[in-house]
Amino acid sequence: MFSSPPPPSPGQSWDERACIEHLWQPLGQAVQHPWVLQGIGDDGARLHLPADHELVLSVDTLVADCHFPAAIDPEDLGWRALAVNLSDLAAMGAQPVAYTLALTIPSLDAHWLTGLCRGLLALARLHGVQLVGGDMTRGPLSLTLQVQGAVPVGQALLRSGARCGDLVCVSGDLGAAAVALDWLDNDSNDAAITAVRQAYFRPTPRCELAYRLRGQASAALDISDGLALDLQRLLKASGVGARIHSEQIPVNPHARALQGQSRALQQALCGGDDYQLCFTWPGSEAALNACVGDQKQVTVIGRVTAEPGLVVLANGQPMTLAQPGYDHFRNP
Amino acid sequence: MFSSPPPPSPGQSWDERACIEHLWQPLGQAVQHPWVLQGIGDDGARLHLPADHELVLSVDTLVADCHFPAAIDPEDLGWRALAVNLSDLAAMGAQPVAYTLALTIPSLDAHWLTGLCRGLLALARLHGVQLVGGDMTRGPLSLTLQVQGAVPVGQALLRSGARCGDLVCVSGDLGAAAVALDWLDNDSNDAAITAVRQAYFRPTPRCELAYRLRGQASAALDISDGLALDLQRLLKASGVGARIHSEQIPVNPHARALQGQSRALQQALCGGDDYQLCFTWPGSEAALNACVGDQKQVTVIGRVTAEPGLVVLANGQPMTLAQPGYDHFRNP
Structure with a gap:
């Protein structure tokens, strides 16, 4: 061709x-x-x-x-x-x-x-x-x-099915694509830079994982505008809230090497372009592991709460996010 | 709302x-x-x-x-x-x-x-x-x-079904939208100008007529880039040709009033934006009339030929078209 x-x-x-x-x-x-x-x-x-x-x-x-x-x-x-x-x-x-x-x-x-x-x-x-x-x-x-x-029929993953007590999960790791924006014009062969550029330019849609989750996960969406903003969308659609633990968020190791843990974590929470799945799981961790099988890289980062809103904890204390998330017409 | x-x-x-x-x-x-x-x-x-x-x-x-x-x-x-x-x-x-x-x-x-x-x-x-x-x-x-x-299932109207001997038909009338391009910025209340502007800004998709034609017409497409060019696409997809008669082409009367018969006819043939249907009909005119019913404005303009290519006749002689049709990258 x-x-x-x-x-x-x-x-x-x-x-x-x-x-x-x-x-x-x-x-x-x-x-x-x-x-x-x-x-x-x-x-x-x-x-x-x-x-x-x-x-x-x-x-x-x-x-x-x-x-x-x-x-x-x-x-x-x-x-x-x-x-x-x-x-x-x-x-x-x-x-x-x-x-x-x-x-x-x-x-x-x-x-x-x-x-x-x-x-x-x-x-x-x-x-x-x-x-x-x-x-x-x-x-x-x-x-x-x-x-x-x-x-x-009837097996689509919706945003609206999360219930109090469900596990909050993400696939893969986060933050690399957002970090890559600082190095888009850089043609260095540095391994970390190459890796984050790859994350930005060649994202991998998580189709295989999604097939395993349908009929099993209670809610799902993909992370395009940052975990914090996208998870809030899921929670709002479900009429619930969540508490997640920043220590458990899978920050991309190359992003961390390039920017340090603190800034890379903020990128994982508030940057965009990750195209991983964020989903809620109504059963046990053992059942989750059995379901995802060899699609191993799934991380539990918190739990759904009855009280609306997203709370991100760092060392047990609520943390402040660097930015509220992406709006095409606010951030040119 | x-x-x-x-x-x-x-x-x-x-x-x-x-x-x-x-x-x-x-x-x-x-x-x-x-x-x-x-x-x-x-x-x-x-x-x-x-x-x-x-x-x-x-x-x-x-x-x-x-x-x-x-x-x-x-x-x-x-x-x-x-x-x-x-x-x-x-x-x-x-x-x-x-x-x-x-x-x-x-x-x-x-x-x-x-x-x-x-x-x-x-x-x-x-x-x-x-x-x-x-x-x-x-x-x-x-x-x-x-x-x-x-x-x-199986009743879609395709471009590829026209056969030698079929009637070539168009719905509505043609040329008004192309003529309107000269008057887009004109806010005159002149009836003809208002009518052609309406044809350009508010085209009417011919859905009702289309439902009647499915399973009946042998081929169809909509006229967006001018009758001559679009009909040639249909003929090519069907592996046939056609002879059509310029006298039978339904030129919009307001376009004719504004530009004269000769130029309005060229617009009907080679202008764009008409969004009427062009189709071929394998039966008699009587059967066509019975099929289209109260969707009355359908005009037979010629016949499909075995020999490839489109011939437009004026007084029985092949006529030359003003332009070959629209290409987004040739005509900015």
Whole structure:
């Protein structure tokens, strides 16, 4: 794929039709999902899900110089744009089926576009998700992806099911992507810098873990705007509160090496772009471990309380958070 | 709806949360579709279609100063953005179920946003289509809508079914929206100018007609980039050609009054933004009339030929088209 026609040279420009023929159609054929009846090429795509599955939809826009640096490697951008959307499906416990890409771009640089497609394809292959449609318009660079997923009827993971006494859990570790923002333009080979940059540019949606949690966890969401803010959203939707222990929060070790424990912890709590899952678990830790199996890296960080609100404890005392969380229109 | 809180004054700004509470959630509740299990408020929306229906997806982006003037009345923009997407569903014969809106906007002007929502709601009510999700990001003004529709299994209208001898048909009349581009900034009360501006700002997706055509018409698409270009796409997808007669093309009378027959005809052939249906019909004209019923304004303009390519005849002679059609990256 992307090998015929001859690979484009830097600066070469395609027209809209060439992009469809050389990029979007091959991309739509490179990964095919059996529930897609018809992909790119008509006024709409057609899907047919089994009757015992619900459809789950999620959409996210990434704008240059707001959600990613405009000079980003287009291959990283392709991966990241799809990853943040798949992460929303994971948060619902849904398996990816198909996605659409609405791309707004100043000009049709063939080399850049080929890189973007390579990044999309790399992650799409891992999850078997098919490109089924899109739109390409001229304008300032931004991407809107919508993912279509499927979940057995009644098994979706919602934000609203947490109950007093449930364990509060997170997957993976936190803080690396937020720390990476300080090193985005740095091409150092330092291992810690490379690792946090990787966390930012190539997040891993936690789909496999999500499949195990559905029908088991009481509530879930993905952490995109920082653990503190996202967990508060889950608690509010469930009508409960939580007490979590800062000592138990899995801070990324590279973030800690680069910024020290205190600041790295704040990034883990209030930074964004982690794309790990935060969920509540109604049973015992033993049952949790049995459920997550080889998806080992799950950490219990606290418990759901009847009293609303989130309390973060440090050495048993409530701590103050550095910032309330991310608002696109407050923090440009 | 949009009456509590107090209507915003011009220039008043909301934060992201206020927009969700005052605009998107009420909009998502104002029109509800029975196949939507869960709309706005979680990581994804959930839908469950009947087993005998296929899901149809279509996505379109509208960029300020490319697809609409940035100074557009936001209510017109809301209508238009949803209309061009519903038109794609109509082209597939699908009934609208749900839509998502990814809005990129420089600032959260409450008055402007309320107008946008009013325009979306007006058209959404007519078609019973529910807002189920979206994203709001800061950046240069653009909207990406994705519509989800449903069609009985096997009855979707495709581009690829036209056969030699079929009638070539269009709905409504053509050319007004393209002519309107010359008068977008004109606030004259002249009836013809008002009419063509209305055609541009408030297109009417031909959903009712589309339901009648499914399982009957051999191929269909909607006319967004001009009859000549869009019909050629249908013909190419079907592996056939067509001869159409310029005298039979239903040119909008107001466009003709403003620009004269010759130029208005070129706009009908090569202008864009009409959002009428172009379709092929495998039976007789009598059967066509019986099928479309009170959706009377359907015009037969020619016939499908075995020989590929589109021939437009004027007084029996092939005519030359003013422009080949719209390419976002050729015609800024």
